[in-house]
Amino acid sequence: MAQIITEVSRTFNEFLLLPNRTRTDCSPATVDLRTPLSRHAVGERPAVELRVPFTSAIMQAVSTPELAIALARNGGLSFLHHNRSIQDQVAAVGQVKNVEAGAVTGAATPHSDARPDDMTRPLVGAGVNTHDYRERVPALADAGVDALCFDSSDGYSDWQAEALAWVKKHYPEIPAGGGNVVDGDAFVFLAEAGADFVKVGVGGGSICITRDQKGIGRGQASAVLDVAAARDAYRERTGVHVPVCSDGGLVHDYHVALALAMGADFVMMGRYFAGFDQAAGAKLATRDGFVKEYWGEGSNRARNWQRYGQGGQGLLFEEGVDGYVPYAGDLGEGLALTVAKLRTTMVSCGSATLEEFRSSARLTLVSDQSFQGSHANVALRAASPAVH
Ligand code: IMP
16 A cells, blocks of 8 residues: 655745844854765865855756856856756867866855865866767766766666766765755665765755656655755764765745755755856846746757656657746856854854854744734835836
C-alpha cells in the first residue's frame, strides 16, 4: 500500500522568524556570509567556498557569462547551462575565466579572505547532465570550470548516482553537486554516491508546471527542513559536511533568509536573477514599466530534454512556462540590497555566521489570517484615495 506522509507539505510563505537576543558585537557589517559549496571534513576548509550564499540557476534565460562574471564579483557563483553543444558551453566558461576579477566588491562579505586564484579569475560553475557527461565533463575541466552540478528535475536516480561516481573517480578535484531532491533518503543516496552538494526543490520554481503536469513535488520549506535534517545526521555519522542548496520558489528577499535559517547552505535562484541587465532575456517596455523575458528549461522555448526524464530524446510535454519578470536593473545593485536585508535579518536573530543562524533560528508558522493581515499595503491601499 502507498505510504501517506501525514505531515503537511509547507512553503516559505507559511513561516516567519522570531528575533533572538542580539549582542553588541553583532552588526550587519560584521555578519560573515561565507558558506561552503563543496563537501569537507568538519573543521576543514572546503575546496570551493562562496562569499555570499547565492547561485544563479542553470537556465538559458538566466546564467549568461556576463551574469556569471557579475555574480562572481559579488561573491556568488553561476552555473552555466548545458542545453547546448559541449563546444558552446566550454566557450561560455572560457569567457568567464578569461576576465580579470579584480577585487571582489559589492555584496561580498568584508570577511572575505579569498585564495589568490579566486582574486584573479572569477569562479564559475557548469550544469551537466546524465546523458553526455563522459564527453562534457572532460571538456569543461580543461576549460577551468570550478564546480559542476548535475541538473535534473528528479535527481533520485541510479543514472545520477552512476554519473556522480564517474566524475568523482576521474575528476576528484572538481566539486560536483547532484539533485534535485526533496527528502532525506534521496539526500543520503546522492551523498553516498559522492555528491559534493545536494540541490533541493521539485515543482516549486516560478516557471514550473511539473506539479500540474505530473503531480510530483513538495513544498520547498518542508523539503529543505527534511533534507537539512538528513544532512546534519550524515555529518554526525560520518564527520563530513555535504552542503545543501535550496533551489527555486524564492519569491521575496526574506525567503532567502528563511531557506538559510531552515538549513540550506546556499540558495539557487532563477526568477530573481532573470530580471537583471546581465541575464539573457530581452528587455521590453510595457505600460507598467520594463520587463525581461524569463522561460523555464522545461518550456517549448528551451526544450531541455536532458533535464526531464520523459524518455527518448525530446520533450513530449512542457514542464515549464515562458513569461516575463519585472526588470530589476544592475545585478550588483540589486544583490547588494538583498544581501543587506539578509544581514539585518541575521542580526535580529542574533547570528554573526550562517552556521549560527541555522543552529539557533526559531521559526513560527503563520495562519492564513495573520499572513493576509501582515502586509501593510492591504490596509493602506484600502484606505487610500484613488491615485491618477
Ligand atoms: P525560480 O527561482 O523560482 O524561478 O526557480 C528556478 C528553478 O526552477 C531552477 O533552478 C530549476 O530548478 C527550476 N526550473 C527551471 N526551469 C524549469 C521548468 O521549466 N520547469 C520546472 N522547473 C524549472
